[in-house]
Amino acid sequence: MKRYRVAIIGAGIGAQHVRGFNANPDLFEVAVICDRDQARAEALAKQVTGGAGVHGDYDASLLARTDIDIIDICLPPFLHFDAVRQALEAGKHVICEKPLCGSVAEADELAAIASRAGRVLMPIFQVRFGNGMARARHLLATGALGKVFLATVETHWSRGADYYAIKWRGTKAYELGGAFLGHAIHAHDMLTTLLGPIKSVSGATAIRVNPIETEDCGGALLEMQSGAIASLSVTLGSANEFTRTRIMTENVTIESGGPVYMSSQAPWSFLPRAPKDQAWLDAALAGAPSGKEGFDAQLALLHQALETGGAPPVTVAEARQSLELVTAIYHSARTGTRVELPISAGHPAYRGWN
Numbered sequence: 092m093k094r095y096r097v098a099i100i101g102a103g104i105g106a107q108h109v110r111g112f113n114a115n116p117d118l119f120e121v122a123v124i125c126d127r128d129q130a131r132a133e134a135l136a137k138q139v140t141g142g143a144g145v146h147g148d149y150d151a152s153l154l155a156r157t158d159i160d161i162i163d164i165c166l167p168p169f170l171h172f173d174a175v176r177q178a179l180e181a182g183k184h185v186i187c188e189k190p191l192c193g194s195v196a197e198a199d200e201l202a203a204i205a206s207r208a209g210r211v212l213m214p215i216f217q218v219r220f221g222n223g224m225a226r227a228r229h230l231l232a233t234g235a236l237g238k239v240f241l242a243t244v245e246t247h248w249s250r251g252a253d254y255y256a257i258k259w260r261g262t263k264a265y266e267l268g269g270a271f272l273g274h275a276i277h278a279h280d281m282l283t284t285l286l287g288p289i290k291s292v293s294g295a296t297a298i299r300v301n302p303i304e305t306e307d308c309g310g311a312l313l314e315m316q317s318g319a320i321a322s323l324s325v326t327l328g329s330a331n332e333f334t335r336t337r338i339m340t341e342n343v344t345i346e347s348g349g350p351v352y353m354s355s356q357a358p359w360s361f362l363p364r365a366p367k368d369q370a371w372l373d374a375a376l377a378g379a380p381s382g383k384e385g386f387d388a389q390l391a392l393l394h395q396a397l398e399t400g401g402a403p404p405v406t407v408a409e410a411r412q413s414l415e416l417v418t419a420i421y422h423s424a425r426t427g428t429r430v431e432l433p434i435s436a437g438h439p440a441y442r443g444w445n
Contacts, residue, residue, distance in 0.1 A: 092117075092118075092398060093160075093397070093398065094117065094118060094119065094120055095118065095119050095120070095160040095161050095184075095394065095397065096119075096120050096122040096158055096159055096160050096161070097112060097119055097120065097121050097122060097123075097159070097160070097161045097162075097163055097186075098121075098122060098123035098124075098125055098146070098153060098156075098159045098161070098162055098163065099121060099123070099124050099125065099135075099163045099165060100125045100126075100149050100162060100163060100164050100165060100166055100174060101125070101126060101164070101165035101166045102124055102125075102126035102128065102131045102132045102134070102135040102165075103126075103131075103165065104165045104188060105124065105126075105135060105163070105165035106135055106138065107386060108163055108165060108186075108386060109121060109124075109135060109138050109139055110138075110386065110387075111217070111385070111386025111387050111389070111390045112139070112140075112390060113138075113139065113140045114383070114386075114387040114390075115387065115390050115391050115394065116140055118390070118391060118394040119161075119390065119394065120141070121139045121140075121143045122143060122144060122158065122159060123143060123144045123145070123146050123153070123156075123159065124136045124139070124143050124144070124145055124146070125145075125146040125147070125148070125149055125153060126145075126147075127147060127148060129145065129147060132145045132146075132147075133145055149166075149174060149177075154177060154178060154181035154183065155181070159183065160183065160184060161183060161184045161185070161186060162174075162178035162181075162183045162184070162185050162186070163185075163186040163187075164178070164185065164186065164187040164188060165188050166188075167259045167265055167266070168190055168193065168265070168266055168267045168268075168272075168273070169193065169259070169264065169265045169266070169267060171187055171188070171190070171191060171192050171193070172192040172193060172197045172200075172201065174187075175187050175191070175192070175201055175212065176200075176201065176204055179201070179204045179205050179208045179210050179212065180204065180208060182208060182210065183210065184210050184211045184212075184213075184397065185205075185210065185211070185212045185213070186213050186215060186393070187212070187213070187214055187215065188215045189214065189215055189216065189273075189276050189277070189410075189413075190267065190268070190272055190273075190276060190410075190413070190414060190417070191214045191407070191410040191411075191413075191414065192414070193267045193443055193445075194414065194418070194440075194441065194442050194443040194444070195411060195414050195415055195418055195434050195438075195440075195441050195442075196436070196441050196442045196443070198407060198410060198411040198414055199411070201407060202407040202408070202411070205407065211393075211396065211397060211403050212403075212407055213389075213393050213396075213403040213404070213405055213406075214405050214406075214407065214409070214410035215386075215389065215405070216277065216280045216389070216405045216409070216410075216413075217277075217385045217386045217388075217389045218277035218278070218280070218281060218352075218353060218354065218355050218385070219277075219280055219281050219284050219355055219405075220355065220383070220384055220385055220388035220389050220392075220404070221349055221353060221354070221355025221356040221357070221384045221385065222355075222356060222357045222381045222382070222384060223347060223348065223349050223354075223355055223356050223357040223358060223359035224281060224284075224285075224347075224355035224356075224359075225355075225379055225380050225381060225382075226357070226359055226361070226376055226379040227285055227338070227345050227347075227359060227361075228284070228285060229375075229376075229378065229379035229380065230343065230345070230361065230375060230376070230379070231285055231286075233375065235342065235375060236340040236341065236342050236343050237340055237341025237342045238318075238319075238340065238341040239286060239315075239317060239319040239338060239339075239340045239341075240319060240320075240339045240340060240341070241319060241320050241321070241322075241338075241339045242282060242285075242286060242319060242320075242321040242322075242336065242337065242338045242339070243321070243322050243323075243324075243335075243336070243337045244275070244278050244279060244281075244282050244321065244322070244323045244324070244335070244336050245324050245333065245334065245335045245336075246270070246274060246275035246278045246323075246324070246325045246326075246334050247324070247325075247326050247329035247331075247332065247333055247334070248270075248274055248326070248327050248329060248332045248334075248351070249327060249328065249329055249330070249332055250274075250300070250301065250307065250327040251300075251301065252301070255301055255303055260303075261301065261303030261304055261305055262303070262304050262305065263304050263305060263445045266305060267445065268305055268306075268417060268421065268444065268445075269296070269298075269303070269305030269306035269307055269309075270305075270306055270307050270308065270309060270325045270326070270327050271294075271296070271306065271309055271311075271325055271417055271420050271421070272305075272417050274325065274327065275323065275325040276413060276417070278334050278336060278354065279323060279413065279416055280409075280413050281336060281347075281354070281355060282321060282323075282336060283412055283413070283416070284409075285336075285338065286315050286317065286319060286321065286338070287315060287316060287317060288315070288316045288412065288432070288433075289313050289314070289315055289316065289412075289415075289416060289419075289432050290313075290314045290315060290316045290431070290432060291313070291314045291429050291430065291431050291432065292311055292312070292313055292314075292416065292419035292420055292423055292429065292430045292432065293311065293312045293423050293429045293430075294309065294310070294311040294312075294419065294420030294421070294423040294424045294430075295309060295310050295311070295423075295424050296308070296309040296420070296421065296424040297309060299326075299328060300326070300327050300328035301327065306325075306424075307326065307327040307328065308325065308326045308327070308328065309323075309324075309325045309326075309420070309424070310322065310323060310324050310325070311323040311420050311423075313416075332351045333351055334347070334349075334351050334352070334354040335347055335348075335354070336354065341364070342363060342364055342365075342368065343361055343362065343363050343364065343368075343372060344361075344362045344364065345359060345360070345361055345362075346359060346360045346362075347359050348360060353384070353385060355384070356384055356385075361376060388404075389404050389405065392404035415432055415433060415434045416432075417444065418430075418434055418438075418440045418441075418444045419432060419434065419440075421440070421444035422438075422439070422440040422444060
């Protein structure tokens with residue numbers, strides 16, 4: 092079993108990735124922390140189990156290193172596409188934080204580059220890997236819940252001037268989008284993971300909380316391909332932060348209950364519509380899987396995919412689906428129209444929502 096050597100690019104959010112790699116010490120070794128801020132890179136390198144080296148810039152000399160198997164991109168969104176492309180073309184497997192890139196077109200291009208290079212590209216969606224979410228997936232996969240009627244997703248967080256003091260945040264040029272792209276993207280990925288593809292989207296966005304370029308409030312109405320309806324609400328102006336997903340089905344209502352930033356974790360509630368079905372529901376839930384969560388789980392599953400040649404636990408196609416939803420919401424909000432999915436090369440927003 093190979094132990095893969097990793098270079099983490101970006102010591103900010105890279106700290107979360109370090110904890111995930113540290114939780115899988117037999118599978119991965121973080122060899123390098125790369126950041127232009129040397130003090131920050133050195134501080135994070137000390138948090139790596141066994142320590143790590145430091146590299147000052149994401150350059151050809153780093154990509155040429157034969158002792159690095161995986162490049163882990165933890166940079167601001169506007170840098171993702173080029174950073175991923177360079178790593179793939181250098182023959183590295185790649186992990187990339189959300190959003191994978193800035194358009195559906197770029198996602199398609201990265202998929203093609205990864206295919207040509209024969210390398211794995213795994214977008215990060217660690218929030219879908221929680222034991223509460225796993226129980227919901229298990230029940231839905233059995234088909235025993237019956238028809239899905241309606242779902243709601245609420246991402247109600249708080250962000251103020253201190254958050255936007257980092258100059259690239261809240262800008263179209265650097266952050267690429269607002270609350271739909273950077274904050275609610277995980278909760279919306281959970282929804283499509285559970286309920287499948289979207290048929291159409293109607294969206295509205297607004298700047299209500301902060302003096303920024305990108306939206307900090309919004310809503311969307313989705314028609315799923317299954318016929319179910321879903322509503323999304325997002326704000327960065329809530330006094331009490333919470334993330335909640337509710338799914339109403341023919342036989343059971345499901346509600347998430349995990350922490351604000353990891354709402355896929357237990358406890359989730361599963362309420363039968365007919366009280367007599369509680370015993371059946373308890374028995375069905377007893378068969379649900381449990382185990383590692385978050386980054387720990389996603390990285391462990393990546394190792395399995397690399398060893399077996401299978402698909403990674405999150406694919407570029409799934410990241411594309413996430414970007415399609417964001418694109419559709421922004422295009423609908425701008426034009427006042429309902430947007431049909433999937434978004435193909437002929438769509439006016441295919442090459443970018445900005």
